[in-house]
Every structure is written in C-alpha cells, then in structure tokens.
Amino acid sequence: VKIEGRAWCYGDNVETGFIIQSKYLKIIDLKELSTHAMGGIDPQFASKVKPGDIIVAGKNFGCGSSRETAPAVLKEVGVKAIVAASFGRIFYRNAVNLGIPMIECRETSLVKDGEVIEIDSEKGEIEIMDSGRKLKGSTLPDFMIKIVEAGGLVQFKRNQITKE
Amino acid sequence: MGQTMAEKFLSRKNIAGKPVRVGDLIDARVDGVMLHINAGMLDKYARQGGLSDGVPRVFDKDRVYVILDHYQPPPDHIHALKNKTDREFALRLGITHFHDSGPGVAHQMMCDLGYVRPGELVPGNDSHTVMYGALNAASSGQGEAELLHAVVFGELWYQAPPTIKITLNGRLPQFPFAKDIMIHLAGKYGDDFAQYRSVEYTGPVAEEMSIASRMCMACHVVEVGGKFGLFRADEKTAEYLKGRTDLPFEPVEADPDAEYERVIEVDVDKIEPQVAKPHRFGNGVPVSEAAGVRINQAIIGACSNGRFEDIEIAHRMLKGRKVAKGVRFLVCPASNEVFKQCIAAGIIPDLLDAGVHFLDSGCSVCDPHRAYMTSGEVCITATTRNFRGRYGPPDSTVYLGGPATVAAAAIAGEIIDPREVLHG
Numbered sequence: 305v306k307i308e309g310r311a312w313c314y315g316d317n318v319e320t321g322f323i324i325q326s327k328y329l330k331i332i333d334l335k336e337l338s339t340h341a342m343g344g345i346d347p348q349f350a351s352k353v354k355p356g357d358i359i360v361a362g363k364n365f366g367c368g369s370s371r372e373t374a375p376a377v378l379k380e381v382g383v384k385a386i387v388a389a390s391f392g393r394i395f396y397r398n399a400v401n402l403g404i405p406m407i408e409c410r411e412t413s414l415v416k417d418g419e420v421i422e423i424d425s426e427k428g429e430i431e432i433m434d435s436g437r438k439l440k441g442s443t444l445p446d447f448m449i450k451i452v453e454a455g456g457l458v459q460f461k462r463n464q465i466t467k468e
Numbered sequence: 469m470g471q472t473m474a475e476k477f478l479s480r481k482n483i484a485g486k487p488v489r490v491g492d493l494i495d496a497r498v499d500g501v502m503l504h505i506n507a508g509m510l511d512k513y514a515r516q517g518g519l520s521d522g523v524p525r526v527f528d529k530d531r532v533y534v535i536l537d538h539y540q541p542p543p544d545h546i547h548a549l550k551n552k553t554d555r556e557f558a559l560r561l562g563i564t565h566f567h568d569s570g571p572g573v574a575h576q577m578m579c580d581l582g583y584v585r586p587g588e589l590v591p592g593n594d595s596h597t598v599m600y601g602a603l604n605a606a607s608s609g610q611g612e613a614e615l616l617h618a619v620v621f622g623e624l625w626y627q628a629p630p631t632i633k634i635t636l637n638g639r640l641p642q643f644p645f646a647k648d649i650m651i652h653l654a655g656k657y658g659d660d661f662a663q664y665r666s667v668e669y670t671g672p673v674a675e676e677m678s679i680a681s682r683m684c685m686a687c688h689v690v691e692v693g694g695k696f697g698l699f700r701a702d703e704k705t706a707e708y709l710k711g712r713t714d715l716p717f718e719p720v721e722a723d724p725d726a727e728y729e730r731v732i733e734v735d736v737d738k739i740e741p742q743v744a745k746p747h748r749f750g751n752g753v754p755v756s757e758a759a760g761v762r763i764n765q766a767i768i769g770a771c772s773n774g775r776f777e778d779i780e781i782a783h784r785m786l787k788g789r790k791v792a793k794g795v796r797f798l799v800c801p802a803s804n805e806v807f808k809q810c811i812a813a814g815i816i817p818d819l820l821d822a823g824v825h826f827l828d829s830g831c832s833v834c835d836p837h838r839a840y841m842t843s844g845e846v847c848i849t850a851t852t853r854n855f856r857g858r859y860g861p862p863d864s865t866v867y868l869g870g871p872a873t874v875a876a877a878a879i880a881g882e883i884i885d886p887r888e889v890l891h892g
Contacts, residue, residue: 393663397610
C-alpha cells in the first residue's frame, strides 16, 4: 500500500503526554480531545494538520504513559501513518491496534517539515517526493498488516468472527 | 542453546505449545489482566465491534483484576463519572477482585494482595505494570483495544524480545538506592536502551535487594523502553508471598547458557546518588552536578518509590529536623498496607512535626492531580517521570531522585548530596 502525505517533523523522545496532555484526558469525546493533539510540543498542530498528513519523528516516539488516547487523537485528526527512528513499545502496539501504519526508519532526520513523502508500506520504503531520495524503513509483520488493513484490532476481530 | 527468562515465559504460555526463540510471534495464554482506570473503555471498544451490550464475559472472573486507582477520591465531577463507568464494568461482569476506593496504586495493591505470582504472565493497562517483574512475573503495559481481547479470551499476542542482562555487582551499602541505579543506567546508556527488550537483573546486589527496591528497579524498566524487568524468585520472594496467596506457582529461571543480546556489568559501589535533570529520565547525573538548585516542592510516593523503606529513610533524615521554609514536602504511601506499616512503625508523627504534608495512599502525586506547580517552580520527586509539563506549566521543572535525595532537598531547600544529611 502506498501512502502519500505531508510530513510533520519532530525530534527524539516525544512522549505520549506531549501527544495528548494529561490535563485534557478528562474530555471523553474523542473529536473534542483531538483538538489538543500534539499540544504538549506543538500547539499549532491540531488546527493545521490535514487528513492524510504523516508524522515523522526521531527515536523513542510515544515513550512514557500507556494512554491509548495518544494514537487515537492522531488517527482522529487524520494522520495516515507514523514514521520514526524508533517507537515506545506500548504506543507502537496501540497504534497498530487502532489501524495506523507504523514504519521504523533510522534516517528520518533527512525529511524536512512540510515535505511531501510517499511510503510504500510493503517494501518499507519512504520517498521524499521533491528530491526523489529514498529512505529504507521497516515493514510490519503480516498479521499486523492485516490488523491495520482492517482498520484496527477490534474491526479485525469482528471481520474474523463474521467470516467464521 | 538455553533460554532467557523471557523465552521461557513465552514458551510456557505459548498456545501453540512450541518453544519460543527471540523474534517469534506467538499467541500466549495470560494468567491475569490488570485494569485500573479506563476499564470502561473496553466496553466502548466492544460496542464498536458490534456487541451492543459491551464486553459479554471475561475469561476468568478471578483473574481479571479491576482497581480504580488514579482518581480516588474523584477530584472533580468528570472523574466521578469516569470512575462510575469503570465501576459498572466491574460489577456487571462479576469481577471477584474489584477494588473501588481501596485506596492505593494498583500495582502495589496487585502485589500486596497476592494477585501476582512468580512465573505468571500478567498484562495491564498502565505502563508501570512492568513492576511485577520484581516478583518474577512477566508483565507489561498494553492498550485497552488489545486488553479487550485478553479479558474475553485470556490470550494476547507477544513477540519474544531480546534480553539485556544487567549484573549488579557490589555490596549495596547505604547508597545508592534502586532509584539511583536506574537513573544512572538511563543516564549512561540512554532512556531507550532497553526499547522492545526484556531486562534480567542479576548479581549480588540484585540478590541483596529488598522486594521493595526490586519493585522500583522493575517499575522503571518502562522509562528505558523495556517490556519486562525480571528478577529471579528467591527466598525473599517466597517470604514476601507468604500469607498473600494460596495458589501454586512455578518461578521462571534463565538457563545458564541463555543467549543475551547484551550484558551490562554495573559496579554499584561506584554510583553516587543520582538525579535525572529536567525533562527526561535519561538526563541522569551525579547529584553534585545539580547541587544548589532551589526547590519549591519535594515528593516521595508512587509505584516507583511509595513503599515503607522509601518513607522510612525520609523519617530517619527528618527526625528532629524541619522541612525548609517555602518547601512543600508531600509524602504519599503507595497503598494502605504501606500506610499501616508507617503507622505501626510510629514514624508519621515525626514526619508531621517536621512539616511533611502526609497524603492518603494512591497515585495523586504522580498522575498528578494534587501536586501542581506554577510557572518557574521546581520540584524534586521520587515518583516516576519528569517530562516537561508533567507537574504544571512548561516552565515548571522536575528533577527525579531517590527518596533520600528528595528528603535531603526538602530539608535544605535545595538539591544537595543526601549523604551530607544522613551522616551530618
């Protein structure tokens, strides 16, 4: 699957508490909650992000608290994929379980904020469209691809049960 | 070739019944599931999945634990509502071990109440679930979507992680404490050095350590990215479990020829008291490098350091002294069992006389909703995290330190080497 979108670039160690700050967790409605997405590090993000955009980050993206609302608000605002040098493991699982394609790539610092990139999730390749430069990334294991393609774990299990 | 603890755990729990090697993806049978806040979220996901009445059943009513810890008592109306949702979830499903206003930190209560045993696989919906590794249980934090699957079917997928063996050599004198060792490791090797990995603690200091200190070491594995933080089950573990559980258990040991991705040897005697400077756990430095920083708030508490030994060291240091003027020193036991230990030891009156604000058990000083600061204020805390903004506006700052370092700063009004107070 190919995913093309505009990159929002961040550095290392973006914790889940930056992606959605604790003070907003009392908001139950996901749509309203998502108006604070990335608020701990980039207050502009939530108002400027467009559906189809991609997050590109350094190492340890999504470290810290296990809050599933972190990937949930990113999905809600339309983030189509997340590329990072590495991920916090709980965030990684949560994002896959919510149906967000996740790609590990050591060279994310070569992508500039606002650039359009294209991800080939099967090959694990990231192309910077302007320069044509290609970066090598990881691919998801097969069963995670199935979860992402179904739109998340709940949807995946539902489809499985319906088929049975 | 032998197996690491992580490989042994996952081999034993592998539903396919085959031995597991690093990298293998398996469906594993879980022994328990810990849910604290957001238990009600599982109902929401179940409804999204087409089950209009929410989660239909749990795999074992005695093995799904629901402990409403973060917001007890509820600080506002919205949290009262959230607690109600979680409460209804537990009552509807007939959860045997449901604790409403216990109160305490769920992880401490899971251990206090004997819900975790050596050799068990116990996921939970909080990042510090990894703490049960202190009791030789493989536990880690997960999200609610996959825990919905786990509570219904008693299964969860795992990928067998590579293992880092950390050998703690030395004698474990008065210093350092477990917290100092963890901050030192994160400072030296980076706050993601155990990303996706299992950690095994071994060596003479690991054996010498109290269960409480092992809990601190295991708890903070998530601060360095880890999946499990495991200790061997030994006589201390058996002693701790006595009277807490009647159920049989089978500890997991690594094979002598297990294959480790990395072995880190630590000379514990050479580690000075440490602090993690703002705003990352990995900003660990010897306390001397932060000495002189004026503080407004000091905290001992949480699943990292809210146990009796942590409060007792503060008592030893504060007895006959006073908390510095202008400093708020909050001490919050991790559970009512710890609270009762403090009462039985008679240390609370001295702490109160010294000017400590002693709080009821729970998560309130770490989440936090009772320890906010304002712009420019500085906190030193033995709780879990010091990310920017955790305790207030972005320009408030948080240092992490061991309980002795925190107590010393509370007395001095600034960060100092705790040995100056303890031996001074």
